[in-house]
Structures are given as C-alpha cells and as structure tokens.
Amino acid sequence: MNAVYLLILKLVKPSKFQTVISYFQIIFAVFIYGGYQLVPRMMERAGIEHLKMSEIHHIGFLPPYWFADACNSLSTFTFNQGNIINLFMALGLPIISIYVVVKYFAPAFNRNLSMISSTTEETKVKPASATNAVHFKMNWLEKLATKITSDRTEYMGFLFTWKMMGRSRDFKMKVYPAFGYMVVLFVLMFFQSDKLSLNDFSNMTPRGKTIFISIVYFSSFILISAIGQLRYSEKYKAAWLFMITPVDLPGRLISGALKSVIVCFYFPVIVVITLLGLFLIGPAIIPNLMLGCFNVIAVSTLMTYLNLRQLPFTVSMQDAPKGQTMIRNLFATLLPLIAGVCHWFIFDYLWAIGLLAILAIIASWMIMDSIKNLGWDKIVNFDVKG
Numbered sequence: 028m029n030a031v032y033l034l035i036l037k038l039v040k041p042s043k044f045q046t047v048i049s050y051f052q053i054i055f056a057v058f059i060y061g062g063y064q065l066v067p068r069m070m071e072r073a074g075i076e077h078l079k080m081s082e083i084h085h086i087g088f089l090p091p092y093w094f095a096d097a098c099n100s101l102s103t104f105t106f107n108q109g110n111i112i113n114l115f116m117a118l119g120l121p122i123i124s125i126y127v128v129v130k131y132f133a134p135a136f137n138r139n140l141s142m143i144s145s146t147t148e149e150t151k152v153k154p155a156s157a158t159n160a161v162h163f164k165m166n167w168l169e170k171l172a173t174k175i176t177s178d179r180t181e182y183m184g185f186l187f188t189w190k191m192m193g194r195s196r197d198f199k200m201k202v203y204p205a206f207g208y209m210v211v212l213f214v215l216m217f218f219q220s221d222k223l224s225l226n227d228f229s230n231m232t233p234r235g236k237t238i239f240i241s242i243v244y245f246s247s248f249i250l251i252s253a254i255g256q257l258r259y260s261e262k263y264k265a266a267w268l269f270m271i272t273p274v275d276l277p278g279r280l281i282s283g284a285l286k287s288v289i290v291c292f293y294f295p296v297i298v299v300i301t302l303l304g305l306f307l308i309g310p311a312i313i314p315n316l317m318l319g320c321f322n323v324i325a326v327s328t329l330m331t332y333l334n335l336r337q338l339p340f341t342v343s344m345q346d347a348p349k350g351q352t353m354i355r356n357l358f359a360t361l362l363p364l365i366a367g368v369c370h371w372f373i374f375d376y377l378w379a380i381g382l383l384a385i386l387a388i389i390a391s392w393m394i395m396d397s398i399k400n401l402g403w404d405k406i407v408n409f410d411v412k413g
Contacts, residue, residue, distance in 0.1 A: 046196075050199075054207070056207075057208065060204075060208060061210075064215055065211065065215065087109075087113070093114075093120075172283075172287075176283055177279075177399075178279060180274055180280060181280070181282055183283065185284070185286055186283075186287075187283075187339065188283065188340075192287070192291060197256075197259065197260070198260070198340075201259075205248060205249045205253075209245055209246060231374070231375075236374050239312070240315075240319065240374070243316065244367035244370075246300065247326060247363040248359075248363070249296060250288065250293045250323065251363075253288045254327060257284055257288060257335060258339065259343070259344050260340035260341065275402075276399065277406050278397075278399050278401025281338065284339040285327075285328065285335075285395070285398065289327070293323070293324070300320075314377060315370070317384050318384040319367075319370060321384050322366045323363065325387045325394070326363055326366060330362070336407045337406065
C-alpha cells in the first residue's frame with residue numbers, strides 16, 4: 028500500500044493527493060466487498076472444486092501458494108528444495124519487505140507528504156480557463172437551484188449542501204461506496220438467477236418483475252445513505268454561521284439540502300434505470316418506473332422529516348448516537364422493502380399504479396412542506412432564535 032501511495036504521489040500533484048487517495052480508498056473498498064460477494068459464486072460456477080493445483084502453470088509465483096505449501100511442509104515435516112523455497116518466501120519475504128518499507132519507502136513517503144502542506148500550489152494564480160470553467164459550473168448550478176427551490180433560504184441551503192458534498196472527504200468516504208455496493212448487488216442478483224433471460228424482462232415474468240422492483244427500490248439506499256450523513260462534518264464548528272444569518276425558518280435550509288441530495292445522487296440513478304428499462308422492457312415500464320421513483324422520493328423525504336433535525340454539516344461524527352443510528356438504519360431498510368413488496372402485487376394494474384403514483388407525489392410534497400416549516404425550536408443543538 029505504501030508503494031501505491033508513492034506511485035500516486037509521483038503521478039499527481041501534492042495538492043490533489045488527498046482527493047485521489049479518497050477515490051482510491053472508495054474504489055478499493057468496493058473492490059474488496061465485490062470480491063467477497065462475487066468471487067466465491069464465480070468459483071462455484073466454474074467448478075473450481077474439481078480443479079487440480081498441479082495443472083496450473085506458474086502457480087508457484089502466487090503468494091497464497093507459498094503460504095499453503097509452507098503450512099503443509101511444517102505440518103508434515105516434508106522439506107524438499109521446492110518446500111524450502113516456498114517456506115522462505117512465506118516467512119522471510121514479509122520480514123524483508125517490512126525492512127525495505129521502514130528503511131527506504133517510509134522516509135520518501137513522509138517527504139512527499141510534507142509537500143502537501145506546502146502553500147506553493149495554493150499561492151499560484153489560477154489560469155483564466157480554470158476561472159471560466161468554475162464560473163460556468165456555478166452559473167449552471169445556480170440556474171438549477173433557482174428552478175427547483177422556492178425562496179432564497181432554500182436556494183442557499185441547496186448550494187451550500189452541493190458544495191460541501193463535493194468537498195467533504197468524510198462525506199464521500201461514507202456515501203460514494205454505496206454506488207459500488209449497489210452495482211455489486213445487481214450483479215449478485217443475476218448470478219443467483221440461473222435461468223434469468225431477456226425474455227423475463229420483455230414479457231415481465233414474475234422473476235423479471237422481482238429483479239426490476241429490486242433494482243428500483245435498492246437504489247433508495249444510496250439516497251438514504253447520503254441523507255443519513257448530511258448532518259455530519261469534520262468542520263462542524265463552523266455551524267455558528269447559521270446563527271448570524273437572518274433565517275426565520277431553518278427547515279428551508281434542510282429542504283434545500285434534501286433537494287440537493289436528490290438531484291446529485293438520485294437523478295443520475297433514475298436516468299440509468301430508465302435507460303435500462305426502456306432498452307430491456309420498452310415504454311410499457313414507464314408507469315411502474317415512475318411509481319417506484321416517486322415512492323423512493325416519498326420514503327426519503329419521510330426519513331428526512333423524522334430523523335434530520337440538525338442543519339447540514341453541523342454535527343461531529345463523534346456525536347453520532349450509535350443505538351439510534353442502528354434503529355434508523357433498520358427503519359430505513361424496512362420502508363423501501365415494504366413499498367417494493369406492495370408494488371410487486373399491483374405491478375400489472377395500471378389504474379392502481381397511476382393512483383399510487385399521484386398519492387406518492389402528494390405525500391412527498393406535503394412532507395417537504397412540513398420540513399420547510401420547521402422552526403428553530405425543532406432544530407437540535409441550536410437554541411431557539413429570539
């Protein structure tokens with residue numbers, strides 16, 4: 028891992044090192060999770076239990092083989108030339124690697140890390156092209172915020188949350204892996220469905236319905252995960268900023284933050300699911316797709332109203348209530364599950380789909396309105412504004 032970090036430092040600027048490392052850690056976490064879930068199932072399908080190690084060429088170059096052969100040699104007291112080499116590779120190579128890391132890699136790594144705190148990169152003047160790119164991005168974001176927010180307070184809550192979600196390393200580390208986990212779960216569904224085919228989707232068989240509904244409602248965990256982390260920040264002491272601004276209804280900051288999360292994290296997922304649905308099933312899937320998406324948004328707004336009584340990014344991670352967090356996660360898991368099961372039973376009844384979609388829209392609007400009207404007396408960790 029030290030060598031990987033040194034390689035990254037060689038390829039990127041020190042000012043970008045932390046950002047690149049964050050994304051590397053996120054990808055690595057998803058890779059490990061996917062490996063534990065998918066590799067054993069792939070081995071079962073490949074008939075790995077009938078594989079003979081002696082038939083694999085160059086297996087002696089793989090570290091797991093060294094340790095396996097070393098354990099076999101020590102347990103049976105069999106020591107030929109190959110066993111001795113593998114025993115040395117299993118026991119001696121880690122010691123040599125530790126010495127090399129401590130003696131050579133660690134000092135070089137520390138010297139490169141010290142460059143990150145240097146202000147050289149920060150004092151450089153940004154080129155005009157970079158300034159124009161940021162200006163264009165903000166204009167696009169500000170126009171979007173103007174269209175989907177109802178007043179200036181909600182508008183500022185939207186922009187503030189959007190910027191913080193893009194800058195907070197802790198937020199990225201907690202939320203971004205959910206995208207990878209969802210992809211792994213989707214692949215896992217197809218691995219467990221041995222007889223699944225495209226006809227199951229085009230004809231909407233019970234198996235196809237189950238897979239489709241699972242995909243739609245599993246996507247809610249990305250949104251719920253982001254909402255659950257919305258209150259936490261490593262810069263929580265800057266929350267005094269909210270107290271000096273003339274805000275009468277802090278709930279509008281929360282509603283703006285919720286809209287920002289929905290647009291940033293859920294709309295791209297909706298687009299991908301819609302394109303897949305149209306490709307595999309056709310336009311007939313649109314009513315059920317709309318109901319599923321509106322149900323997910325309704326569940327997310329309800330979770331926000333019940334659980335998010337702090338302003339965005341104003342709570343330290345150390346203050347997270349462990350017991351209550353487990354109950355909230357359980358509740359957040361059950362709601363999409365119940366909605367998905369109910370959706371499965373009415374999947375073929377278009378009138379019921381349309382009616383429930385309208386009810387989901389109305390419920391989302393009413394809950395969002397209730398969030399907007401939250402006063403200072405309902406906000407945790409803040410005194411009532413006098």
